Each structure stands twice: as C-alpha cells, then as structure tokens.
Amino acid sequence: MPRLSMWRERHSNDYRFQDRRASEIYTIGGTDVFVHKIVGTYSQIQSVTISNAATQGDTVLTLPNVANYEIGMTVSGVGFAANTVVRQVNSVANTITITSGISTNLDAGSPVSVFWNTPDRPNYLNESERNIQDLLFLENRDRKYDSDVYVLRGIYQVSDNDFDLQQFGIFLSADTILVSFHLNDTVSKLGRKLMSGDVIELPHLKDYYPLDTDIPAALKRYYVVQEVTLEAQGFSLTWFPHTIRAKCTPLVDAQEYKDILNYIESGAFHANGDPIMVSEIQSTRNRLNEINDAIIQQAQVNVPQSGYSTENLYKQPLREDGFPGDPTGTTTDNTNVSVDSTITQVDSQNNTRSVDIPGYLVGDGKAPAGWPVTHSTSFPTDATTGDFVLRTDYVPNRLFRFDGRRWTKVEDAVRSTLGSDPTNSTQLDNFINERGTYRDSQGIEQPVQQALSKILKPGADN
Amino acid sequence: MSLNNFFYDGQVRRFITQFIRIVSNFQVEFGAGRDGVPTLQRVPVIYGDSSRQAATIIRNNSENFLNTVPAMAVYISGLQFDRERLQNPTHVGKMFLRDRQKNPYTGEYTTDPREIITVERLMPRPWMLTLKLDIWTSNTEQKLQLIEQIGILFAPDFEIQSTDNYVDWSSLSYVLLTDVSHSSRSVPIGTNDTIDIATMTFQMPIWLSPPARVLKMGVIHKIINSIYESDGSLSSAILDDERLLSRQYFTPLQYGTILLGNEIQLVRYDLPTNDPLGDQIMKKVTANSTSNTTITMSSSTDIQEGMITNIGGIETTVISVTDNQVTLNQQVNVSLGDRLSFTQITSKIGASENWRDLINLYGNLIAGSSKIKFEMSDGNEIIGSVAYHPQNQNVMLWSADQDTLPQSTLAPVNAIINPQKLRTGSQLPDPTQGTRYLLTEDYNQTANVADQSIYNWSGSSGVPLQASAGDIIEYNGQYWTVPFQSSSVTSTEYVTNLTTMRQYRWDGENWSKSYEGYYEAGKWQLIL
Numbered sequence: 001m002p003r004l005s006m007w008r009e010r011h012s013n014d015y016r017f018q019d020r021r022a023s024e025i026y027t028i029g030g031t032d033v034f035v036h037k038i039v040g041t042y043s044q045i046q047s048v049t050i051s052n053a054a055t056q057g058d059t060v061l062t063l064p065n066v067a068n069y070e071i072g073m074t075v076s077g078v079g080f081a082a083n084t085v086v087r088q089v090n091s092v093a094n095t096i097t098i099t100s101g102i103s104t105n106l107d108a109g110s111p112v113s114v115f116w117n118t119p120d121r122p123n124y125l126n127e128s129e130r131n132i133q134d135l136l137f138l139e140n141r142d143r144k145y146d147s148d149v150y151v152l153r154g155i156y157q158v159s160d161n162d163f164d165l166q167q168f169g170i171f172l173s174a175d176t177i178l179v180s181f182h183l184n185d186t187v188s189k190l191g192r193k194l195m196s197g198d199v200i201e202l203p204h205l206k207d208y209y210p211l212d213t214d215i216p217a218a219l220k221r222y223y224v225v226q227e228v229t230l231e232a233q234g235f236s237l238t239w240f241p242h243t244i245r246a247k248c249t250p251l252v253d254a255q256e257y258k259d260i261l262n263y264i265e266s267g268a269f270h271a272n273g274d275p276i277m278v279s280e281i282q283s284t285r286n287r288l289n290e291i292n293d294a295i296i297q298q299a300q301v302n303v304p305q306s307g308y309s310t311e312n313l314y315k316q317p318l319r320e321d322g323f324p325g326d327p328t329g330t331t332t333d334n335t336n337v338s339v340d341s342t343i344t345q346v347d348s349q350n351n352t353r354s355v356d357i358p359g360y361l362v363g364d365g366k367a368p369a370g371w372p373v374t375h376s377t378s379f380p381t382d383a384t385t386g387d388f389v390l391r392t393d394y395v396p397n398r399l400f401r402f403d404g405r406r407w408t409k410v411e412d413a414v415r416s417t418l419g420s421d422p423t424n425s426t427q428l429d430n431f432i433n434e435r436g437t438y439r440d441s442q443g444i445e446q447p448v449q450q451a452l453s454k455i456l457k458p459g460a461d462n
Numbered sequence: 463m464s465l466n467n468f469f470y471d472g473q474v475r476r477f478i479t480q481f482i483r484i485v486s487n488f489q490v491e492f493g494a495g496r497d498g499v500p501t502l503q504r505v506p507v508i509y510g511d512s513s514r515q516a517a518t519i520i521r522n523n524s525e526n527f528l529n530t531v532p533a534m535a536v537y538i539s540g541l542q543f544d545r546e547r548l549q550n551p552t553h554v555g556k557m558f559l560r561d562r563q564k565n566p567y568t569g570e571y572t573t574d575p576r577e578i579i580t581v582e583r584l585m586p587r588p589w590m591l592t593l594k595l596d597i598w599t600s601n602t603e604q605k606l607q608l609i610e611q612i613g614i615l616f617a618p619d620f621e622i623q624s625t626d627n628y629v630d631w632s633s634l635s636y637v638l639l640t641d642v643s644h645s646s647r648s649v650p651i652g653t654n655d656t657i658d659i660a661t662m663t664f665q666m667p668i669w670l671s672p673p674a675r676v677l678k679m680g681v682i683h684k685i686i687n688s689i690y691e692s693d694g695s696l697s698s699a700i701l702d703d704e705r706l707l708s709r710q711y712f713t714p715l716q717y718g719t720i721l722l723g724n725e726i727q728l729v730r731y732d733l734p735t736n737d738p739l740g741d742q743i744m745k746k747v748t749a750n751s752t753s754n755t756t757i758t759m760s761s762s763t764d765i766q767e768g769m770i771t772n773i774g775g776i777e778t779t780v781i782s783v784t785d786n787q788v789t790l791n792q793q794v795n796v797s798l799g800d801r802l803s804f805t806q807i808t809s810k811i812g813a814s815e816n817w818r819d820l821i822n823l824y825g826n827l828i829a830g831s832s833k834i835k836f837e838m839s840d841g842n843e844i845i846g847s848v849a850y851h852p853q854n855q856n857v858m859l860w861s862a863d864q865d866t867l868p869q870s871t872l873a874p875v876n877a878i879i880n881p882q883k884l885r886t887g888s889q890l891p892d893p894t895q896g897t898r899y900l901l902t903e904d905y906n907q908t909a910n911v912a913d914q915s916i917y918n919w920s921g922s923s924g925v926p927l928q929a930s931a932g933d934i935i936e937y938n939g940q941y942w943t944v945p946f947q948s949s950s951v952t953s954t955e956y957v958t959n960l961t962t963m964r965q966y967r968w969d970g971e972n973w974s975k976s977y978e979g980y981y982e983a984g985k986w987q988l989i990l
Contacts (some may be wrong), residue, residue: 044494133493137602140492161525163518167510167535167596168657170517172525176655211523219526226655249655253530254600255492255503261528263496285530287520288506292486295507302476306621308628314560314575316823323715324819325940333895359639369573371758420487428615 006237015238021255022234022242026182030153033179036260037146039192041133045076045115045123051094053108057101061086061112062353066094070454074117079104086114088398089244090128091445129195143197145259150189153454154179154200154246169284172250177223179246180231182242194246198225199260216268217283222260253283296419306426307361313356315368325354356411365399365413373399379407396425469673472592473632474541476624477668481593481637482507482536484620490532490599490607503532505608510535510596531657532599532608540592542784544667548587557581557629560825569938577825577990580677586632586669593637597660605660609642612662622666632669640665678825715819716983720808721836723963726848726858728815729980736768737807737980739973741878742961743769743900744889746802748786753793755781759802762786764883769804773959780804801891801959805876808979814856825990833989834860836981840954840969844977868976870965872946872957873898875934878966881905881919881927886937895939900957900966900973932973949971 006014052062056079063069065269066089073086079102088097096114106112115123133140156179164173179200186194194200205221225249234243251257261279268276280286319324354368367373367388374380377393385404390397390413397413415423420433434449489502496534512520521527560578562571595612599605617637625633641663647656667898729735743765743838749758762783769780771790780791796802821827829849837845846862875898879890882903905919905927919927920941929935932948934957946955948968955968956976967976 042493042495044500046494046498087823134603139601139603140604141601142495144496164515165512165514165517167512168508168522168531168533168536168598169512169529170514171529194778205526207524207526209524210527211519215522219522219524219768221526224529251528252533252600252657253528255490255604258492258495270610279528282526283528283530284520288508288530288533289504291508291520292482292506295479295482295509296486299479303480303623303626306623307626308633309626310628312561312571314562314822319817319819323815324823360634362628370571371573419483432611432614459637 007239011240012238015236015240018236018238019182019240019242022236023182023185023357024151026155026180026185026243030155031202031204033152033154034203035087035150035152035183035190035194036151036199036201037148038129038143038195038197038199039146040124040127040129040131040144041140042142042144042259043123044121045113047077047111047113049111050106051108054102054106056103056105059101060095060097061102062093063097063112063114066091066093066096069096069114072116073114074333075112075114077112078110079106080112090443092443107291115453129192129197140197141255143256143259145199145257147263149201151187152181152186154181156180175250176226179223179248180234180243181246183230183234183242183244193244194225194228196225196227197256197408198246199223199257200225200246200248216276217266217278217281219282220278222257223248224251224257253279253285258266303418305364305417307363307415308359308360309364309415310357310362311364311366313357313369315357317354317368361414363396363399363413364415365397365411367399367401367410383407463607463939471673473624473670474538474589474668477591477622477635477666478509478536478538478593479662480622480624481666482509484615484637485534485536485612488534488608488611490604498908505532505534506530507534507536508538518886532597532604534598534608535596536593537596538591539594539663540590542590542592544588544590547667547798549588551585553585555583555585555631557583559629563832570983573824574824577678578823580675581629582675582677583629583631584672584674586671586811589668589670591666591668593664593666595662597662598657599660600658605644605658607947608988609644609660612677613639613642616664624668629674630671632671635668638661638665638667649860676705693937694969715820715823717815718980718982719834719836719977719986720810720980721860721978723978724860724862725851726834726860727810727856728817728820728821729810730812730815731983733810735808735810735980736806737808739878739902739966740805740807740878740959740962740964740975741900743804743806744877744879744884745802745804746889747796747798750798751794751796753795755791755793756789757794757796757802759786760889762788766806768809769806770962771802773800773802803890808975816855817850817858818855820987821990824988827990830861834986835989836901836977837985837987838977839974840967844868868956868965868967870956870958872934872955873936874958874960875900875957877961878902881929881935885919893937893942895937897937898934898945900934900959901929901931903931932968 008015017228046068049062050061051064054061069086069089071086071089073102075084075086075096075098081100081103082100084098084100086096087099090096117123121134124131127144131140132138133142156177159174161175163170163172183193189210200223202221202223207219207221210219225246225248228244229247230241231243231245234241234245236242253261258279261283262277264278265275266278266281268281270276319325365373371388372384373388373390373391375390379389379400380387383389383402385402388410389400389402389407391400394412399410399413400407401410416429417423418426421433424433431449436448437445438448439445486507488505490505492501492503494500510809526970549908558578558580560575562573563576564570565572582781597605599608601748616637619636621634621636623633624630624635627633639662643661643663646659647663718729720729720735721966722725745759745761747757751757762785765780765783765788767780767782770777771780773796775791775793776794778792778794780788781791782789825850830847832848833845834848838844844862844866846860848861849859849988851857851859877890878900880903881899881901882905884890906929919929919935921927922943924941927935927942927944929942929944930948933944933955935942936944936945951968952970954970956965957968958965964978965976966973983989
C-alpha cells in the first residue's frame with residue numbers, strides 16, 4: 001500500500017477538486033471586482049505622416065508641423081536607416097533635413113517617427129507590461145491600461161474607515177485593503193496574475209449621494225494594486241495555493257492613471273454631447289484649481305504690480321524755481337483761471353513739472369495726475385511743453401517730458417505685473433516665461449528660450 | 463492696556479496669500495498618452511492646514527472622491543517674534559499725502575487733488591514667519607520637474623510684498639529658502655506605501671504694523687524747533703509754553719503774508735517788504751481833472767509809488783510821480799482845491815504769488831469754511847474765513863471774525879500826520895470841533911520854532927501846541943489839545959484811522975498797526 005500523502009509534484013485531481021471548490025467560494029460569496037489591467041506604457045514617440053512624397057535618397061522631409069522638433073532627434077520608420085537624426089529644422093517651410101537619405105520612395109501620408117533617443121527612457125517597440133518607462137528612476141508614469149474591463153470575484157474584509165485630515169485634503173486612514181482573488185480564475189481571465197499597477201473598481205461601494213447633487217453619476221470606488229502575494233489562507237491540503245491576496249490602496253487622480261480616469265465615461269454628457277469622463281467629476285483637481293485661482297486673484301488685488309502705486313497720489317506741480325506750480329495744468333497763456341471754473345484736462349496741458357514721490361519701485365510710466373502719455377520709440381517733432389512720451393524702446397520703458405527745450409527724464413517704468421501675466425517684465429520672468437522667437441541666418445525661426453544643455457549642440461555633418 | 467477698538471488687518475494672511483501666488487501656476491508635463499501628445503497639468507496650491515469641514519466639502523463628502531496629485535500645500539510651521547530686528551518701538555514715521563479726486567460719474571481719477579492727510583505710522587514689530595511648502599507628487603520625474611521650476615526662483619531669497627500701498631512701510635519682505643527635504647519617505651521604503659512629499663521650508667522676516675493714525679492736515683504747520691529745557695525733558699518743553707527757552711517757527715516754503723483790509727497776499731521769503739506805520743501825506747489838487755489817471759498836485763514831496771489814495775470812494779494806487787504830476791492806476795475825477803491823502807501801505811517788491819498753487823500743496827480750499835489765522839505781535843490771534851478772489855488769483859479774500867479783532871478803545875483819528883509837514887487850512891482841511899490827529903513827529907515849540915510858525919498848531923491860550931510823536935491831538939473848536947499823551951499811557955490802546963479805516967495799537971511805547979500788515983512765515987496759519 002502506498003503511503004498516504006496529499007502532496008503531488010503536479011496538480012492532481014485533488015488539487016483541481018479543491019481549486020474548483022475554492023473558485024465556487026469566490027463565485028458564491030465574493031463581490032464583483034472590475035479590473036483595469038495594465039498592459040504597459042505609452043510610447044513617447046510622436047508619429048506623424050509626411051506631407052509630400054519623397055523619393056529614394058532624399059534627405060528633406062516635409063511634415064505638417066516641425067515646431068517641436070529639434071536638431072539631434074532620432075527619425076525612424078520604413079525606409080530610414082538606423083541612427084538617422086534630424087540635421088536641420090526649417091519651421092518656415094515645415095521641413096526637416098535628416099542625416100541619411102531614405103532608402104525607398106515614400107508616399108505622402110507615410111508614417112515617420114521623430115523622437116529623442118534617450119537610452120534611460122527607452123522607446124519600446126513592443127507593448128508589454130514588462131517594460132519600464134524610466135530606467136533611471138525605475139517608474140512607469142504614462143501607463144497604458146487595457147481598454148477592456150475584466151470582472152473578477154474578490155473577497156475582502158470590510159472595515160470601518162476614518163478620514164485622515166492631511167495638508168492635501170482628507171484621506172482614508174485605513175486606506176489599504178487586502179482583496180483575495182481566486183488565482184486560476186484571475187489568470188484565466190487576465191492572462192496573468194494581478195500585478196502592481198492594476199486598478200480595481202469595487203462596484204458595491206458606489207456612492208450615490210455625494211454632496212454635490214449635480215454630479216451626474218454615482219461615484220465609483222477605485223483602488224490600485226500595490227502588491228500581490230499568495231494568500232496564506234488559500235493553500236489547500238495539497239500545499240498548492242488557490243488564492244492570491246492583492247494589497248490595494250485608494251486610487252488618486254495621478255498621471256499614472258490618466259488612461260483610466262480620462263477615458264471612463266461617467267454616463268453623463270456635456271452640453272455639446274461629449275461624454276463626461278470620470279476624472280472630470282470625481283477628482284479634487286478642478287476644485288483645488290478653483291481655490292488656487294481665488295487665492296491668486298486675491299493676491300493680484302493686493303499687489304497688482306511690483307513696487308508701490310503712486311498713481312492715485314497727487315503730485316504737486318512745480319515751477320522751474322522749485323515753488324509750487326500751476327495745478328490746473330493750463331497753458332502758460334492762461335494765467336487767470338476763475339475760481340469757479342471746472343478744470344478739465346481736455347484742452348489744457350500740464351506746463352509744469354511735478355514733484356517726485358520717492359519710493360522703491362514707484363515708476364509706472366504714467367504721467368502725473370493722469371496726463372496723457374504717448375507711447376513711442378522716438379520723440380515727436382511737434383511736441384509742446386508738457387507733452388509726455390513713454391519710450392518703449394528703453395528697457396525699462398522711460399517716461400520723458402518736454403519742457404519746451406528738451407526731453408527730460410521723468411521716471412523709468414520699473415513696476416511690473418507679477419505671476420504668469422504675459423506683461424511681466426521682471427528679470428526672472430524674462431528668462432522663465434520668454435515666449436519670443438528669432439529668425440536665424442537661414443531664415444529658420446528659433447525660440448529665444450532654450451535649455452542650456454541644448455544650446456549650440458553639435459549636429460552631424462552629413 | 464485694553465483694546466477698545468477691534469483691529470485686524472490680515473497682515474500675515476496677505477503674506478501667505480502672496481507666497482501661494484509665488485508657487486502657483488506651475489505645471490508638470492505628462493508624457494504622451496492615448497492621444498499621442500504630451501500634456502501639461504497645472505499643480506494646484508492650497509493652504510495646508512485646512513479645516514476638516516472644508517476638506518470634506520472639497521471631497522464632496524464622499525469616500526470615493528479622488529485626491530489629485532501632483533499638488534502643493536502651504537502652511538505655517540512657525541511664527542516667532544524676531545527680537546533681533548526690533549527697532550525703536552516708539553518711533554512714529556509721518557507722511558503727508560494727498561490723493562487725486564475721482565470723477566463721481568466715471569470713477570476715474572481726475573487731475574484735481576483731494577485734501578492732504580497726515581499718516582502717522584508707529585514702528586512695526588518684527589516677526590519671523592516660517593512657511594512650509596509640501597509638494598506631493600506621484601513619481602520622481604514629477605517631483606524633479608517642480609523642484610527645478612521652483613528652485614530657480616530663490617537665490618536664496620525672493621522679494622515679496624503684501625500690498626502695493628505706498629504708505630505701508632511693512633509690506634516689503636523677502637522669502638528665504640532655508641531647507642529642502644526631498645522626500646518624506648525613507649529609503650528603503652519597506653512595506654508602507656505612504657504618499658511621497660517633498661518639503662521646502664521658507665522664512666519670511668515680516669513686520670506687523672499697529673494701526674496708523676490718519677489725520678486731516680488742516681494747517682500749515684508752525685514747526686517748533688530748537689527747544690531746550692533746563693530739566694532735560696523735551697516733552698515738557700514742547701507742551702509747556704512757560705518752559706520754552708527758544709522757539710523758531712518754520713512754515714513750508716517760508717511764505718509770509720500781507721493782510722490789508724480784507725485781502726491777503728503771499729510774500730515769498732526772499733522778497734523784500736515795506737511795512738510802514740501808514741501815516742498820511744496830504745496834498746492839494748491844483749487842477750481839475752476828469753476821468754484821468756494823472757492829477758496835478760500842489761507838491762509831490764513825500765508821495766511815493768505804491769501809496770494809496772481814496773478819491774470819491776475809489777481806492778487807487780500811485781504808479782509814478784513826475785514833478786507835481788501823480789499818475790494813478792485808475793481814472794479819477796478831481797477838482798481844484800481837493801485835498802488828497804496818500805498813505806504808504808505794507809507792500810512787497812517782486813512777482814505776485816498764486817494762492818492756488820500754494821493751497822494745492824496742502825489741500826482744497828473751501829470758500830467760507832477754510833480759515834486763516836494770524837498771530838499778532840502780542841501773541842493774540844485773529845481769525846477769518848477765506849475764499850479765492852474771483853478775479854485775482856494772487857489775492858485771498860479774508861472775512862474777519864469780528865469777535866477776534868481788537869476793539870478800539872480810543873475815539874478815532876482823522877489821520878496820522880507829521881505835524882511838521884502838514885498844517886490845517888493848507889494840506890489839511892480846516893479843523894472842526896473833534897478833529898483828531900495821531901502825530902508821527904514831535905511838535906514842540908523849542909524843537910524848531912521856524913516850522914512851528916509855519917504850521918501854526920495853536921494850543922490853549924494862543925501858545926503853540928506842544929505834543930510828542932505818538933500823541934493824539936484834538937481840536938476843541940478853539941485850539942488843539944492833547945487828549946492822548948503817549949508818554950503817560952502805558953496800557954494797550956486801540957484807535958482807528960478814519961482816512962484809511964485801519965486800526966492801530968498802542969503798546970505803551972509805540973504805535974503800530976493792530977492786526978494788518980506783514981506776517982512773516984510761522985506767524986500765520988491756514989486751516990483748510
């Protein structure tokens with residue numbers, strides 16, 4: 001009589017019997033779990049189609065838009081030799097010149113890929129969940145999820161949760177759940193085990209009663225799988241495991257899950273008929289941005305420009321001898337102004353200079369008392385005493401006043417808008433938010449703002 | 463000390479607001495996704511120490527709401543009094559400002575000024591505000607994107623303002639990056655999957671200002687200077703007039719004024735002035751003249767440019783004198799034998815000064831409400847309301863508060879004369895009972911017998927009159943008497959000259975104009 005033993009080197013009938021029982025347990029007692037299966041990362045190669053046909057040996061390709069292309073980027077596709085890179089970019093003609101002629105004729109509309117060859121961030125030609133997008137930091141940021149949703153049965157211990165108030169909002173304190181799945185059912189449906197990065201939805205935890213009753217759909221509960229292990233309770237007498245345990249944490253609206261949140265329809269629609277995605281209704285992002293905007297607006301109210309505002313202050317006119325001048329701003333010929341007259345600036349000129357209001361960053365390029373200012377890059381030839389000109393060719397812009405003989409400097413417009421305002425003229429902003437371009441000797445438009453590491457980078461000669 | 467008035471200006475709040483603005487609007491780049499193009503996502507910044515209730519609202523009161531990442535949060539981690547930066551806590555900085563009027567219909571500023579105000583600012587108190595910026599990211603690349611963008615702002619400080627108000631001397635500060643904690647996680651991470659937070663610590667030396675005192679500046683200040691008091695107490699020396707050892711007056715721009723009748727003129731400090739007593743020169747007209755500015759007198763001796771004369775109720779000014787021809791600034795009608803009285807008045811030499819120009823330095827004049835006070839030589843003040851002259855910007859009309867004017871204590875005099883140069887029946891009209899003159903020179907028999915015979919001022923019993931300069935003589939119908947003997951009067955007396963209607967004051971030693979005349983800088987005040 002052979003000795004009694006439940007252990008078998010291979011899955012025996014005992015194992016299969018018990019595995020079916022285990023599966024039934026999940027089928028009967030488990031809850032549906034919707035699985036968004038990670039299938040890899042998105043390729044960062046930007047593929048475009050050539051605009052004009054090219055013949056064998058050509059090195060110039062016409063593309064729809066070359067604004068984002070730079071010298072040194074790799075070009076690949078059918079008919080391109082290995083290590084072909086961009087040699088020249090002509091943003092006027094929308095063409096790129098490549099280092100090697102193409103090996104075959106290409107019709108208009110043929111695909112071509114232009115990208116930076118970054119070995120530490122490889123551009124995988126295959127799509128696989130085994131790929132790692134960033135080999136330096138070892139992370140997959142732009143994850144790709146299967147557009148199909150897989151339904152599994154899972155079992156987990158429902159527990160009470162407390163909200164943990166943190167600096168970024170409230171989080172669920174006991175926010176980690178351990179969900180048990182039947183191993184073979186999972187593999188048979190997903191083609192693999194669950195893995196870190198997979199996202200699950202627990203439909204039984206839908207919230208139908210959010211505070212904002214205008215939200216057009218029930219809020220779904222998502223978790224992301226952090227790790228998957230064999231579950232201790234899932235081992236049978238055969239010593240083979242039948243279940244796995246997925247350690248899951250609540251999903252956040254992060255870059256890694258955009259492929260899910262931005263493409264799951266909530267079931268409601270915008271006025272134009274476009275579907276409303278889950279990320280639009282279920283993330284704190286929009287609300288936080290609104291709050292942030294409100295704070296910025298208040299800051300803008302408090303300090304609309306750098307320095308100090310003296311525009312609202314009255315600047316006493318002065319005579320040449322330093323004594324108080326005519327505040328009415330009438331012309332020199334009109335010295336007898338009636339007390340009762342209403343002074344307007346329509347017909348009058350400010351014929352006296354004004355006192356300076358000293359201060360740090362008070363120059364705004366505006367004339368005292370709101371007198372009109374002409375913005376120009378040159379002085380007018382027909383100026384009259386009291387005319388103001390803001391020379392916009394000076395940096396910072398400089399306000400001049402004509403005193404009858406010469407243009408005298410009044411002030412420099414040193415006050416600047418702040419933040420991301422396009423008129424921000426601070427030194428730092430001129431570097432950070434530079435939006436200008438210049439045209440090089442070959443007529444190619446080049447951006448003024450460039451990263452130091454990429455300026456005058458040597459290119460291939462051929 | 464209890465605070466009776468609630469005060470809160472949100473000063474720390476404004477700095478936090480500006481700090482959040484500094485670190486706002488940064489973006490992170492997400493790689494290409496399903497649509498094939500990279501995208502930028504703005505990173506929201508909020509205050510990190512929110513209330514649970516507000517956080518619940520943000521989360522829509524749902525466990526299923528998704529917290530967004532990346533996100534940044536700012537919160538106070540420290541607020542300490544910074545004693546090292548403490549400066550004289552009792553110092554008061556003053557500013558004199560005025561803003562422009564606003565058009566009530568358009569809401570836009572006009573070119574006209576409003577009233578001037580005085581802002582008194584007590585020295586602000588130094589505090590050190592420590593803020594932390596937590597950066598929550600979902601991956602390292604995101605974190606580095608944000609740190610690279612934020613990190614270049616600070617070298618190591620970044621200037622910050624809480625307001626752009628010109629008078630707020632505590633609004634300017636700087637943000638100093640003092641510490642960076644790259645990650646809240648430890649390496650190795652282990653089994654816990656906590657969120658990854660980078661923390662930047664900033665210090666901000668700020669000032670908390672007490673409320674300022676804003677006062678309407680109503681006067682051209684008499685700035686009292688050079689005060690010394692023997693016990694060394696400066697405050698008591700200022701407040702107690704009896705203790706003042708010396709006092710100097712300064713008026714902005716050092717303008718003086720000339721008050722004549724109901725008109726005030728400005729006098730620049732460097733313009734010479736002539737402030738005579740105002741005695742009369744009497745002359746007879748020797749030819750008829752109708753509607754003419756030139757009249758012929760018996761003599762033009764002692765008649766000078768600038769003197770005034772009243773002809774038929776018209777006050778005119780002498781422009782020039784040639785031989786016996788006197789040219790006036792207005793056309794007059796005179797007849798042969800008319801006696802004209804020429805009076806030298808307080809005057810200046812130089813260009814006219816525009817009142818409006820000066821007033822606008824300090825505020826707006828409200829006709830009938832604004833006042834000018836003059837401090838007389840005896841220390842008493844007279845006050846009157848003022849208004850711009852409708853035709854002459856160089857003249858301010860002054861309407862005296864009669865209660866402040868000194869009252870005449872003596873019967874009025876007909877004129878102020880030099881008895882050695884004028885005589886009745888000639889330059890002066892024949893006297894009648896009660897005719898009174900104030901003498902500017904002695905009339906003494908022994909002084910100059912020849913002149914006495916010429917002018918023949920007769921006293922009682924036919925003997926020549928004996929009177930001194932400063933005396934008032936009166937004709938009793940038969941001879942001249944001396945009802946006011948200046949040498950024996952020590953009290954202050956006031957008398958009015960009927961020719962010029964100006965009042966004079968006897969101070970026990972000399973006659974002077976009682977309140978009209980020249981007031982130097984510091985001796986007059988403008989109340990707007």
